[in-house]
Amino acid sequence: MSGRTLLVTGATGGVAGALLQALDPAWDRIALISRDADGLETLCAHLPESLQAYTIVADVSTAEGADRAVAQASEHLGESPTQLAHCAGNALLAPLHRTTEAQYRACIAANQDSAFYTLRAWVKARLQANEPSGSAVLFSSVVAQIGVSNHEAIAMAKGAIASLVPAAAATYAGHGIRINGIAPGLTRTGATERLFASPRAEQQITAQYPLQRYGQAEDLARAAAWLLSDEAEWVTGQILSVDGGFSRVRPLVQAGG
Numbered sequence: 052m053s054g055r056t057l058l059v060t061g062a063t064g065g066v067a068g069a070l071l072q073a074l075d076p077a078w079d080r081i082a083l084i085s086r087d088a089d090g091l092e093t094l095c096a097h098l099p100e101s102l103q104a105y106t107i108v109a110d111v112s113t114a115e116g117a118d119r120a121v122a123q124a125s126e127h128l129g130e131s132p133t134q135l136a137h138c139a140g141n142a143l144l145a146p147l148h149r150t151t152e153a154q155y156r157a158c159i160a161a162n163q164d165s166a167f168y169t170l171r172a173w174v175k176a177r178l179q180a181n182e183p184s185g186s187a188v189l190f191s192s193v194v195a196q197i198g199v200s201n202h203e204a205i206a207m208a209k210g211a212i213a214s215l216v217p218a219a220a221a222t223y224a225g226h227g228i229r230i231n232g233i234a235p236g237l238t239r240t241g242a243t244e245r246l247f248a249s250p251r252a253e254q255q256i257t258a259q260y261p262l263q264r265y266g267q268a269e270d271l272a273r274a275a276a277w278l279l280s281d282e283a284e285w286v287t288g289q290i291l292s293v294d295g296g297f298s299r300v301r302p303l304v305q306a307g308g
Contacts, residue, residue, distance in 0.1 A: 061139030063090030065240030184227030220288030236294030
């Protein structure tokens with residue numbers, strides 16, 4: 052993958068951090084985007100020595116923020132980033148009738164808006180390149196595929212991303228631009244740690260998954276790294292479920308004796 056450059060949003064999150072550790076050493080230069088300046092500084096201190104990282108503080112949930120971030124990354128890298136890993140987002144667990152307007156707007160902005168504006172800015176930059184090919188990965192969710200209680204707002208936002216991926220993939224396939232998505236099950240990261248507050252909660256979460264464990268950031272990182280790589284060069288418009296079987300099969304539940 053020599054010569055490839057990568058743009059990572061939500062770079063201070065657990066999935067992005069795992070992705071940076073999972074990347075092939077042949078990757079060239081990387082631009083890391085987050086709203087958290089201190090978090091970016093800490094992240095860079097723990098990156099593999101082989102990675103050349105450039106940090107950008109920006110809010111990609113706005114059109115201006117996404118456009119500026121991609122422009123800065125392109126200027127620093129000497130070209131528009133050939134690959135995009137859009138890891139920005141948040142999770143909202145609340146039933147519909149208890150979801151406030153502020154919570155709803157924040158959820159849509161962090162997930163749906165950030166995906167649209169970032170992908171748009173990246174595609175526009177790639178189309179101006181001499182060879183506009185490239186690969187992007189966005190993150191949807193298992194809750195956009197199967198009903199899970201108390202996830203109405205986030206399911207709506209992540210469902211929009213699941214629709215954006217194939218539509219954009221169809222539009223830009225003729226330019227050699229691949230666009231795919233990942234639909235994770237519950238993944239234990241800093242953002243979801245509160246859900247594992249007790250051993251009983253962890254046990255209940257684990258029991259929902261046919262493979263008898265919840266997700267780790269590394270599970271998603273490996274999938275994203277593959278989709279971004281040349282090994283997936285004939286894959287586009289797909290939403291890859293990385294969910295321990297949650298969306299497709301039911302675990303065998305043993306009745307108590």
